[in-house]
Amino acid sequence: MAQKIEPRIFKGARDFLPPQMVRRNYVINIIKTVFEKYGFEPLETPTIELWETLSGKYGEEGDRLTYRFTDRGDREVGLRYDLTVPLSRVVAMYPQIPKPFKRYQIQPVWRADKPQKGRFREFYQCDVDIVGSASMLADAEIIAIIYEILQILRFEEFTIRINSRKVLSGMVEVSGAGMEKEFDIYRAIDKLDKIGFEGVAEELQKLAIPESAVGKLLDILKIEGTPAQRLDTAAGLLAGSAAGQQGVAELITLFQYLSRYEIPGSCFAFDICLARGLDYYTGPIYETVVEKPRIGSITGGGRYDNLIGLFSGQSQPATGSSVGLERIITVMEELEMFPPQLNTSTGVLVTVFNEDLLPYSIQIAGKLRQAGINTDLYTGASKLRGQFGLANDKNIPLVAVAGPDEQAQGSVNVKNMASGEQQTVPLDALVEYIRSILSGD
């Protein structure tokens, strides 16, 4: 035996053992199914991108946090940092892709960040975007998808907050704060949830914005009433800005569309305080917050009509959202929202009584597998007691015992591990019996 190597994992990375994988796959499958139901199609891009593709797209911090290295051919490369820049590259490289291009993409990304609770160096992103449509219908499709995914995952209290960069831009314009400070102002507003209005006021003052402009910005951010009333008030306050007016008009259209999708009005709301951190948004922006636990947003996105042109040289309207897979899983674990039993993909363990009876066990496993029932056949060296222990440790709900008596009778003894109940079933009725227990009938 070679010298033992201490097994260690790269910090900030994770192994997903079967129980976690089963829950992750459950969430991913629901998300995929909804994406495809709305006519979105899958895309995958490489892990390694040329550095020239990634460089400068995520700001200074992004450049710093990208895993970068030089390959053997002396090419500067980096690991995928998000899924939006690769989408932009793909749209530019393959002009033959039919538009509007409705694509989804679920792949890991990497950040050379300090690992913390809930923050990893390798994590999945899950994006859904429409490239080539300037219509608010495209934004409505994305929001409808988010609503449906959260419904199916049984999220109960969530709000999809909706605003528009054009509305924010109009606000900056009418406040007199100066358009050159637009993005700094958005970043300050983006901190509102954490630092409150007073904190935002301080941040704005740091930007050397005239006191009167700070006051006007805060007045607008603090408008009150129902979401519809607030949109109405905003329309009045932004009347002096063409961008602001257009932003309000687009949001009105968007909300009309959303009402057609039969999304309950309680699940989405105009929120003038929503700013989002990234510079590239140009129109509606949207994110989902859950009331409990306080974890920040679980989805986030918006319209970015100029980013695609960075590669194609030709502007393409685009809108889309990230679905925060990792946060959704965290919330679902914390609130115990996963269906019970979702910690194994296996339904039955078929035991092996002894070598002589092995053919009978193989026959039983074959029958179950042929019927599409996920069936483990015991391959270890333990006696029956140890085999039950294995089923227990692996959370397998049913154990099928095939001893000499059962073989003689052409039957199988099935033990329900949760209830402890045992039942001897003729081989012919086994599939039906096991199906009925596994489906919870």
Next chain:
Amino acid sequence: MAQKIEPRIFKGARDFLPPQMVRRNYVINIIKTVFEKYGFEPLETPTIELWETLSGKYGEEGDRLTYRFTDRGDREVGLRYDLTVPLSRVVAMYPQIPKPFKRYQIQPVWRADKPQKGRFREFYQCDVDIVGSASMLADAEIIAIIYEILQILRFEEFTIRINSRKVLSGMVEVSGAGMEKEFDIYRAIDKLDKIGFEGVAEELQKLAIPESAVGKLLDILKIEGTPAQRLDTAAGLLAGSAAGQQGVAELITLFQYLSRYEIPGSCFAFDICLARGLDYYTGPIYETVVEKPRIGSITGGGRYDNLIGLFSGQSQPATGSSVGLERIITVMEELEMFPPQLNTSTGVLVTVFNEDLLPYSIQIAGKLRQAGINTDLYTGASKLRGQFGLANDKNIPLVAVAGPDEQAQGSVNVKNMASGEQQTVPLDALVEYIRSILSGD
């Protein structure tokens, strides 16, 4: 608009656009379904592993071909090179994992290799392994899985070649070639398909093996008859080697088990010329070759009872196989084995006649989506003609037109894009009508 960046992809990496993704997902889903049907559970490990984990595990070539870099914390790291070493690390790190551990893993790996036709720097591996079982039943489970996957994918002419490292070891022992040259001899035999018996003889001579030993090795490699006869002959020839005898006995047991799985005898065969390239195999080895096209093996694996101990310090019997996802897809593309229509995940495009009729189109799309039919709703700015063009370009089989007449009648006009047939269907009957066309009834 910022300066245009020429969109380029890292050489040896690939973008998978929707039509390819749909076919890849089709294959992956079948493989996953079979793995889970046999009671195997999913595992995922990180892309970035500590260099100490990867280093030296794949021989000199592997060290050279691993993408390696130093992270911001000065840690030496590398990108996942295969799925077997991460499995070994996982088994050692989490001793609580119940054994036998039946896991599957489908993730990309990276090789800093020269890209060639069919050889990529980033590609998927797809592994299925049992850790903690020394029984030939474990090997039989793996081989049964391979058979079932290839059956479902409609591979017709394939052979699962089976041999044992113990048989080969016995052969080296009785030949008098010297056990210290064991692995060099296996690597020479591994080239048989490419260089023939004469070529192998030359390779063996290069190893400075006595002429008589080369002759004996070739005599054994050339044994004739049916697979069963050959195993019988081998048993006789290897009678002088304890390892050889054990190898033959294990294969006899394995073949007995396989016959219980109802795998046709024509699909697997004892083949004493099968050697496999890797050093770590210790028992049965197996690979699948297809007759047409000549592409090498599409699956490969075997028993490796000592590798796991490298991390755990404690030997664990293990056996498993890679399913060559990329090669399988290549073969299926070349032989046109994919079901027709498998180039989109979308079933219907719902057109939008004009802004006034948009609510009706949203209603129709909602109805179809609610029924689980993958439905694109047109979000672009083209007239009806352009919308039909989009459906055509995206390979969407059906187009649902909702013009003023249809709205007035509460109906939808459905065009079958393949046959050109058009039919007006009442809204109430739409789901059923579209389901019947999509399911090919």
